[in-house]
Amino acid sequence: MGKARETILEIDLRALEHNYRYLRSKLGPETKFLGVVKAFAYGSDSKRIALKLQDLGIDYLAVAYVKEGVALRNAGVTKPILVLHPQAVNFDQLIEHCLEPSIYSPRILRAFLKTAKKHRQKDYPVHIKFNTGLNRLGFWENDVSHITEEISGGTELRIHSVFSHLAASEDLNEVDFTQKQIETFDKITTQIDHKLGYRPFRHLLNTSGIINYPEAQYDMVRSGIGLYGFGNEAQIDAELKPVxxxxxxxxxxxxxxxxxxxxxxxxxxxxxxxxxxxxxxxxxxxxxxxxxxxxxxxxxxxxxxxxxxxxxxxxxxxxxxxxxxxxxxxxxxxxxxxxxxxxxxxxxxxxxxxxxxxxxxxxxxxxxx
Structure with missing residues (x-):
């Protein structure tokens, strides 16, 4: 590691591995791990970070937009990639590169179903996003019947996972609110399982959730900022290494x-x-x-x-x-x-x-x- 001779962003892949293994140590043996590599992997380099995480055994990766997922596929990333905020105009490209969309509204569901039919897809994996309190993206609890009827009415799509996003998992003054989110998510996923006749896997926790709500790991957790060295509280920051x-x-x-x-x-x-x-x-x-x-x-x-x-x-x-x-x-x-x-x-x-x-x-x- 030499001295800088110009402005550079030095990215330490050993620190990334340390953070990944530390967060993994907080999980049950069967819990999957999704690494969030959107926004150039939080400003670093999404391709190199994703390939390193793939080598380390990450189960899933996530990006915000289809363009980011395409770049990872072109770089040789083969792990499943969840697109968290896809737009309908990019759905052809999404299917072409085997990316998996978050379906978060009736409009997006209709648009993706139409695209899947056009491409003659069968059981294309989709991830259904529910709003349990963040009020940003996601279906409501009373949308469950509509979603399952739309998807079960054909063979083009299969719900691969159901997920939501905690609003204040790092704030221990908001434990009651977070517990209410977890309870709402439990109710939604129970309804989904009953109506579908099969059980999609579930994920809810972000980095702070992994630390503060280990009982809500479900089948997978998602970590973004933790992988890059920050845990949103001093005690956890001391265990992580800035990348x-x-x-x-x-x-x-x-x-x-x-x-x-x-x-x-x-x-x-x-x-x-x-x-x-x-x-x-x-x-x-x-x-x-x-x-x-x-x-x-x-x-x-x-x-x-x-x-x-x-x-x-x-x-x-x-x-x-x-x-x-x-x-x-x-x-x-x-x-x-x-x-x-x-x-x-x-x-x-x-x-x-x-x-x-x-x-x-x-x-x-x-x-x-």
Missing amino acids: ATLKTIISQIHRIEPGESVGYNRAFFSNGYRTTATLPLGHADGIGRQYGHGKTYVEVNGQKAFIIGNVCMDMLMIDITGIDCKEGDEVIVFGKNPNADRFAATADTISYELLTGISQRVNRLFIGD
């Missing part, structure tokens, strides 16, 4: 006199003699303007250096006064210290947004494979 480290270098160092300004709109004024460094990284790379103005720090040779002034499109400036460093030295933007959670918190956001926002123009470097 992505954003690194850059010092392009130039400036000595600033008292009263001088730095950057666009003169957003920073020096209150004394200061030393600043300019980094080749900006809001076009995913580090937005909200991280400026002395709220967020990066690490330079083991010391904190705060971002000053307005973040530019391709550059940002940091205060390195008193830090022993030189032009060309490596800078850790986030990784272990600060990690993505702490970095994001300085701008009142979360690790998910920070990680998925890292631009694809930032080179990815893989280690530990």
